Amino acid sequence: MRRLSLLIAALAVALPAAAGPLAYVPNEKSASVSVIDTATDRRLRDLPVGERPRGIAAGADRLYLTDGKTGSLLIVDPVGGAVKRVRVGDSPEGVSLSADGKLLAVAVEDDNSVVLLAAPEGRELARIKVHGRNPEHAVFSPDGRWLYVSAEEAEQVDVIDVAARRQVASVAVGKRPRGIAFLPDGSRAYVACELAGKVYAIDVAGRRVVAEIAAGEYPNGVAVHPDGKRVFVSNGRGASVMAIDTASHAVVATIPVGKRPWNMALTPDGARLYVANGRSNSVSVIDTGRLEALGEIEVGELPWGVAVR
Numbered sequence: 001m002r003r004l005s006l007l008i009a010a011l012a013v014a015l016p017a018a019a020g021p022l023a024y025v026p027n028e029k030s031a032s033v034s035v036i037d038t039a040t041d042r043r044l045r046d047l048p049v050g051e052r053p054r055g056i057a058a059g060a061d062r063l064y065l066t067d068g069k070t071g072s073l074l075i076v077d078p079v080g081g082a083v084k085r086v087r088v089g090d091s092p093e094g095v096s097l098s099a100d101g102k103l104l105a106v107a108v109e110d111d112n113s114v115v116l117l118a119a120p121e122g123r124e125l126a127r128i129k130v131h132g133r134n135p136e137h138a139v140f141s142p143d144g145r146w147l148y149v150s151a152e153e154a155e156q157v158d159v160i161d162v163a164a165r166r167q168v169a170s171v172a173v174g175k176r177p178r179g180i181a182f183l184p185d186g187s188r189a190y191v192a193c194e195l196a197g198k199v200y201a202i203d204v205a206g207r208r209v210v211a212e213i214a215a216g217e218y219p220n221g222v223a224v225h226p227d228g229k230r231v232f233v234s235n236g237r238g239a240s241v242m243a244i245d246t247a248s249h250a251v252v253a254t255i256p257v258g259k260r261p262w263n264m265a266l267t268p269d270g271a272r273l274y275v276a277n278g279r280s281n282s283v284s285v286i287d288t289g290r291l292e293a294l295g296e297i298e299v300g301e302l303p304w305g306v307a308v309r
Contacts, residue, residue: 019037019039019040020037020038020039020040020267021038021039021267021268021308021309022035022036022037022038022044022078022308022309023035023036023038023265023274023283023306023307023308024036024056024058024063024078024306024307024308024309025056025274025276025283025299025300025303025305025306026049026053026054026055026056026065026303026304026305027046027053027281027299027300027301027302027303027304028052028053028054028068028301028302028303028304029052029300029301029302030046030300030301030302031048031049031050031051031052031053032046032047032048032049032053032300033046033047033049033053033056033063033065033076033078034046034283034299034300034303035047035078036274036283036297036299038267038272038274038308041285041294041295041297042297043297043298043299046299046300047076047078047081049063049065049067049074049076049083050065050067050069050070050072050074050083051067051069051070052067052068052069052070053065053066053067053068053074053304054066054067054068054092054093054094054304054305055092055093055094055095055106055107055137055304055305056095056304056305056306056307057095057096057097057104057307058097058307058308058309059097059101059119059120059309060101060309061077061078061120062075062076062077062078062119062120063075063076063078063307064076064095064097064104064119064122065095066088066092066093066094066095066106067085067092068091068092068093070085071087071088071089071090071091071092071108072085072086072087072088072092073085073086073088073092073095073104073106073115073117073122074086075120075121075122084122086117086122086124088106088108088115088117088124089108089110089111089113089115089127090108090109090110090111091108091109091110092106092107092108092109092115093107093108093109093135093136093137094106094107094135094136094137094138094139095107095138096137096138096139096140096147097119097140098119098140098144099140099142099143099144100144101119101120102118102119103116103117103118103119103125103140103144103162104116104117104118104119104122105117105138105139105140105147106138107135107136107137107138107149107151108135109134109135109136109152110134111127112129112130112132112133112134112135112151113127113128113129113130113135114127114128114130114135114138114147114149114160115127115128116128116162116165125165126165128160128165128166128167129167130149130151130158130160130167131154131156131158131167131170132149132150132151132152132153132154132156132158132177133151133152133153133154134151134152134153135149135150135151135152135158136150136151136152136178137149137150137178137179137180138160139180139181139182139189140162141182141186141189141204142182142184142185142186143186144162145161145162145163146159146160146161146162146204147159147160147162148160148180148182148189148191148202149167150177150178150179150180150191151177152176153176154176154177155172155173155174155175155177156170156171156172156173156177157170157171157173157177157180157189157191157200157202158170159171159207169207171202171207171208171209172209173191173193173196173200173202173209174193174195174196174197174198174200174212175193175194175195175196176193176194176195176196177191177192177193177194177200178191178192178193178194178219178220178221178222179191179192179219179220179221179222179233179234179263180192180222181222181223181224181231182204182224183224183228183246184224184226184227184228185228186204187203187204187205188201188202188203188204188210188246189201189202189204190202190222190224190231190233190244191222192215192219192220192221192222192233192234193219194218194219194220194236195218197214197215197216197217197218197219198212198213198214198215198219199212199213199215199219199222199231199233199244200212200213201213201246201249211249213244213249213251214251215233215235215242216235216237216238216240216242216254217235217236217237217238218235218236218237218238219233219234219235219236219242220233220234220235220236220261220262220263221233221234221261221262221263221264221275221276221305222234223264223265223266223273224246224266225266225270225288226266226268226269226270227270228246229245229246229247230243230244230245230246230252230288231243231244231246232244232264232266232273232286232288234257234261234262234263234264234275235261236260236261236262236278237260239256239257239258239259239260239261240254240255240256240257240261241254241255241257241261241264241273241275241284241286242254242255243255243288243291252291253291255286255291255292255293256293257275257277257284257286257293257296258275258277258279258280258282258284258296259277259278259279259280260277260278260279260280261275261276261277261278261284262275262276262277262278262303262304262305263276263304263305263306264276264305264306265305265306265307265308266288266308267308268308270288271287271288271289272285272286272287272288272294273285273286273288274286274306274308275306276299276303276304276305276306277296277303278302278303278304279302280296281298281299281300281301281302281303282296282297282298282299282303283296283297283299283303283306284296285297
């Protein structure tokens, strides 16, 4: 393990410094994280990580990934290659980092729970049961007050009060809610429901759905532009990404991408969207101004999502 860490560190030193933020892509089947320079869209390297990396969140100097095979949260130094494992339970999937970088939330499918941990060390603070079965995503609101939780066997989004460490509400949506993202001001959340073929806009204060937006086939990943004016939704079976205007809730563009687009992430300036294509083993790059795909970057096998930092 020490030799592997030294090798990764040596490779990092040998490669030229990235010109822009980095996109990190966990590859489930190849047990790696592909690293992409968003300024050049060049794949810099692959980091060997875990046995089945899935969910990912990026902190200031750490990557946080779930390992579906070992039931662990992986805390990774992306430069030196050191990996710390924290047991969270069987089949963990999505992981979210609070905006202040102090808390982590991991959705654990087999336990029907969300594990709350302190960042960066990964110390468990609470294990919170939710109503939905097989929870997939647990996403912090921008102010860190709420966690919105989606589950494969559910028709609602479960709401956790972070301070109280318990579920306090549910908001009815369509079948099989997947990806969740909040507007920057936290006033609204958008949830893609795969089997319903819709995106649901939720008023956070009122805990009610204010819009149902028809999507493509099997919508799943969701990302909100930093200016709050557009929401992007991937359609897994439709091989496309939709752009939705948040003022009118109208679909303003449908952009072809690779096979089984899944989770995705925007650059900090919102100029580009990186989409993990699970069955193309690639990441599509979308220009969010022109609303068109710029190309695809080859990554590892079965990419699950993207984090940009």
